[in-house]
Amino acid sequence: MQRTGQPTINDVARVAGVSKKTVSRVINRSPLLGGETRARVEAVIAELGYVPNPQARALALRRNFLIGLVHDNPNAQTVMNVQQGMLEALHGTEFEMVVRPIDRGSATMLEDLKHFLERQRPYGVLLMPPVSENDLVARACAEIGCRYVRMGSAMLDAPERMVASNDRDAVRAATAYLIDQGHRRIGLIGGPHGFRSARERRGGFEEALAQGGISLPRSLIADGNYTFESGLVAAERLLDAVPRPTAIFSCNDEMAAGVIHAARQRGLDVPGDLSVVGFDDTPIAAHVWPPLTTVRWPIASMARSATLKLIADPEADGVEEPSLFLSTLIRRASVAAPSD
Amino acid sequence: MQRTGQPTINDVARVAGVSKKTVSRVINRSPLLGGETRARVEAVIAELGYVPNPQARALALRRNFLIGLVHDNPNAQTVMNVQQGMLEALHGTEFEMVVRPIDRGSATMLEDLKHFLERQRPYGVLLMPPVSENDLVARACAEIGCRYVRMGSAMLDAPERMVASNDRDAVRAATAYLIDQGHRRIGLIGGPHGFRSARERRGGFEEALAQGGISLPRSLIADGNYTFESGLVAAERLLDAVPRPTAIFSCNDEMAAGVIHAARQRGLDVPGDLSVVGFDDTPIAAHVWPPLTTVRWPIASMARSATLKLIADPEADGVEEPSLFLSTLIRRASVAAPSD
DNA sequence: TTGTACGCGTTATCAC
DNA sequence: GTGATAACGCGTACAA
Numbered sequence: 045m046q047r048t049g050q051p052t053i054n055d056v057a058r059v060a061g062v063s064k065k066t067v068s069r070v071i072n073r074s075p076l077l078g079g080e081t082r083a084r085v086e087a088v089i090a091e092l093g094y095v096p097n098p099q100a101r102a103l104a105l106r107r108n109f110l111i112g113l114v115h116d117n118p119n120a121q122t123v124m125n126v127q128q129g130m131l132e133a134l135h136g137t138e139f140e141m142v143v144r145p146i147d148r149g150s151a152t153m154l155e156d157l158k159h160f161l162e163r164q165r166p167y168g169v170l171l172m173p174p175v176s177e178n179d180l181v182a183r184a185c186a187e188i189g190c191r192y193v194r195m196g197s198a199m200l201d202a203p204e205r206m207v208a209s210n211d212r213d214a215v216r217a218a219t220a221y222l223i224d225q226g227h228r229r230i231g232l233i234g235g236p237h238g239f240r241s242a243r244e245r246r247g248g249f250e251e252a253l254a255q256g257g258i259s260l261p262r263s264l265i266a267d268g269n270y271t272f273e274s275g276l277v278a279a280e281r282l283l284d285a286v287p288r289p290t291a292i293f294s295c296n297d298e299m300a301a302g303v304i305h306a307a308r309q310r311g312l313d314v315p316g317d318l319s320v321v322g323f324d325d326t327p328i329a330a331h332v333w334p335p336l337t338t339v340r341w342p343i344a345s346m347a348r349s350a351t352l353k354l355i356a357d358p359e360a361d362g363v364e365e366p367s368l369f370l371s372t373l374i375r376r377a378s379v380a381a382p383s384d
Numbered sequence: 385m386q387r388t389g390q391p392t393i394n395d396v397a398r399v400a401g402v403s404k405k406t407v408s409r410v411i412n413r414s415p416l417l418g419g420e421t422r423a424r425v426e427a428v429i430a431e432l433g434y435v436p437n438p439q440a441r442a443l444a445l446r447r448n449f450l451i452g453l454v455h456d457n458p459n460a461q462t463v464m465n466v467q468q469g470m471l472e473a474l475h476g477t478e479f480e481m482v483v484r485p486i487d488r489g490s491a492t493m494l495e496d497l498k499h500f501l502e503r504q505r506p507y508g509v510l511l512m513p514p515v516s517e518n519d520l521v522a523r524a525c526a527e528i529g530c531r532y533v534r535m536g537s538a539m540l541d542a543p544e545r546m547v548a549s550n551d552r553d554a555v556r557a558a559t560a561y562l563i564d565q566g567h568r569r570i571g572l573i574g575g576p577h578g579f580r581s582a583r584e585r586r587g588g589f590e591e592a593l594a595q596g597g598i599s600l601p602r603s604l605i606a607d608g609n610y611t612f613e614s615g616l617v618a619a620e621r622l623l624d625a626v627p628r629p630t631a632i633f634s635c636n637d638e639m640a641a642g643v644i645h646a647a648r649q650r651g652l653d654v655p656g657d658l659s660v661v662g663f664d665d666t667p668i669a670a671h672v673w674p675p676l677t678t679v680r681w682p683i684a685s686m687a688r689s690a691t692l693k694l695i696a697d698p699e700a701d702g703v704e705e706p707s708l709f710l711s712t713l714i715r716r717a718s719v720a721a722p723s724d
Numbered sequence: 725t726t727g728t729a730c731g732c733g734t735t736a737t738c739a740c
Numbered sequence: 741g742t743g744a745t746a747a748c749g750c751g752t753a754c755a756a
Binding site: 392393394404405408411412436437439440441442443444445446 | 732736
């Protein structure tokens, strides 16, 4: 009776001489089932090459098997790392990953997201920073009734809906490391306004300076938007300061690469004339010259845990996925003691 | 009668006082429909906030609205660019993008892909290089009855199932440019065996050398696998050659960045002591120091066109999407005349 | 342990 | 133009 060439559950039932409910039980591994019957049905399934239709399943179960990744992150490597972590968590399950970029700048961003959630009704969505830091977005998901987990730089939500890293602590430690090396004039390249990660990282930086009794003049602060180019521009401003900073902490690696670029353009040696520290530990950090000292952000692990939270059976209370991830300092060659 | 809180087509029909088929006609913009009836139904749809259920649609239409991206590309930026192009093409349509990485090395790669296609039954899949260059993969799609479009470095398939770039020509031109600058000892860092792109690019390189009457000793050829690290290792071997090459063409940017890294490690100046040319024009090309002369590969545009081919109505013969895309040389600062 | 009847939300057929 | 009715493929009460 199959029109599309694909065998259906009915075909299996007919050939096996059972009802389709029995076949359904085999598929869903119902415990109460005769071993002999199960074997026969499984043999027919294999023989016919039967594959359950996910659309029909989705309709009958009133839920589908799509996990959305909602993001507006400018960093390709970061997005890929998150996808990697999600796919690890989804591997072997019946879920698929659908990727949904949204435009942070757009006035209709919330509407676009709602539109997506209403039309597609994914089983759940993973919210990546920076859009994950927007409470309105989380609320929109909740209102529509879509499960979500947020990734971020601070616990912005309940543990079962949040996976966070300790950016503030990690940056405080990284900055303390610079101070230990003897640096006193340390510049900061901050992230974009409105990014919680930018706020946390800057906070950690300022705390470390305060602990070290070091002042932070306005001339040693510049903001970027996490892109290489913005790091370049910000570094140019910082390097014009008199006296020049002997070290710069950049709130992500991309911008730190821009800092190194800017230093080289004006003939400064890194780390001889300028120490640089980044954040993220994306591949670019190891690939610039000199290799960049940076904070490793375990974004793929976070995405993996977040996804497992998302698809976890709310009933079955197995092992809880962690909600807090530690970022650690990776020491490479871009930091040295100041030369003066 | 709605259990999930979502209004269904039945609710709309009841409130509007029409049959659900009429509502269906409104949704699907059937031309034969009373204007007055249509207006009333549309008002009710808006009032109730009705959104058609894509799962039910998929079941009734016997097709879903998922476009798969099948890839095994090691370059994050390239994958992101492809996703970007796909999403541009999908924007405003009812299609969603599902991303499906596969493991090229795995012996079960073909089985895994078939498994995905059979279970998910996407409307179509976009095959990214290098997996797109595998004819067995294309055949697997065809056998399962899944539409596909391949991206690649040569026309490997019929135009409606292929989007290609002219890698060979572009590399020939890039190499000719090096020769024009006066280089005679030019090293090659090839791509992985089995990559069609690697073969085409190497072919273009060899053709240019042949045209210039320049020999290519074994000591000036090394193979990489498109990663930074492999470029680093390959460059170390090439730079050990005596006499040393004055220029190196690398089959992609990542490896070219590794070349620059290796040169700097042994104190060589780029481009003073060594000229370097890459391929792809990913952001890393502009961000290394010195900025990398490279071939711009219009991968996002290719992905966009490929996706439009995929979702094009086979009946309606509108404007054909192009199948061939031109890669062009981008001149930056990593090339100079040889100093000797 | 297994089968029957029906519902999920939509589209297609074929009358009116 | 519009409306009953039957698919689409699978899951679930409830009965046997």
